[in-house]
Amino acid sequence: MAHPSHRGRRGVLLLALAIAGSVLSPGCGDRAAPRSAAEDPELVGAAQTVEADLRQSFEDTFAGLQLDHAESRLIVYRRPDPRLDARVRDLAPSVTVDLRDAAYSLADMRRTVDRIVADGGYWAARGITITGAAPRPDGSGVSVYTRTGDDAERSALSERYPEMPLDVEKRTIVPPTHQPPSDIVIG
Numbered sequence: 001m002a003h004p005s006h007r008g009r010r011g012v013l014l015l016a017l018a019i020a021g022s023v024l025s026p027g028c029g030d031r032a033a034p035r036s037a038a039e040d041p042e043l044v045g046a047a048q049t050v051e052a053d054l055r056q057s058f059e060d061t062f063a064g065l066q067l068d069h070a071e072s073r074l075i076v077y078r079r080p081d082p083r084l085d086a087r088v089r090d091l092a093p094s095v096t097v098d099l100r101d102a103a104y105s106l107a108d109m110r111r112t113v114d115r116i117v118a119d120g121g122y123w124a125a126r127g128i129t130i131t132g133a134a135p136r137p138d139g140s141g142v143s144v145y146t147r148t149g150d151d152a153e154r155s156a157l158s159e160r161y162p163e164m165p166l167d168v169e170k171r172t173i174v175p176p177t178h179q180p181p182s183d184i185v186i187g
Contacts, residue, residue, distance in 0.1 A: 043067055046092040047074050053091055055106065058084045063102035063109070063139025077102040077139040102139020104164065109135030112142050112164040116157070128153050132173040141165030145173060 047067055054062035054076070061081040068075055073096035078084050085099055113133045120130050132145040141164050146153050149170030158166050 040067075040069055040072060043069070043072060043074060043095050046095045050074065050076065050088055050091050053087065054078075054084065057087070059107045059110075060105050062106050063104060064106065064135060064137030066137055068098075072096060073098050075100060077137065079105050079139070100138070104135075104139050104141065106135055106139075109139070109142050109164065112161055112166075115161065116142070116144055119160070123157075126156070128156065131171060136167070141167060143167045143169060145169055145171035147172070 044067065047065060051065055054065075058078070058081065061079040061084050063077040063079070065077065066075045067073075074092060075098045076088050077100050079102055088097055088099065113135060116130060116133045123130050129147040130144065131147060134143050134145075136143055142161075144157055144166050146168060147170065149168050154166065154168040157168055
């Protein structure tokens with residue numbers, strides 16, 4: 001669980017990135033998909049309902065989700081869990097759901113995100129500015145955002161956090177003015 005002082009900043013940033021890159025992306029990895037999230041409100045509503053419930057009830061097995069608007073389906077990434085699978089089907093009976101295995105749960109990824117952000121001073125002393133970190137929605141690891149995103153930073157971060165695959169990217173995070181619940185932590 002995150003330190004209480006990080007909760008507000010965490011929520012702000014993760015929601016911004018989730019909207020930009022996962023739940024409301026035009027398609028599953030297809031940025032050129034012709035449909036927008038607004039064209040399928042039933043799918044978006046199902047995703048919001050499922051995500052809120054799984055984050056609360058299945059943090060140890062739920063990893064994340066994405067919408068594939070081109071195929072009109074909800075993709076749920078999770079560690080195999082028959083109870084979670086049944087819950088998703090109960091919550092979203094009218095949409096196509098694709099359940100996919102994930103290497104890491106949201107709880108696993110959050111622990112690493114929290115460690116990375118807590119080590120901000122350590123990294124700053126070594127010339128690396130951590131601007132944020134977030135669990136990947138497919139449960140494959142953690143994205144870490146730095147001012148340069150270069151190979152030397154990727155190597156140093158991966159050496160310190162060997163328990164989790166890290167994707168290091170150059171990104172400056174500008175938090176929104178409101179603080180909804182979510183998972184991104186601003187460094």
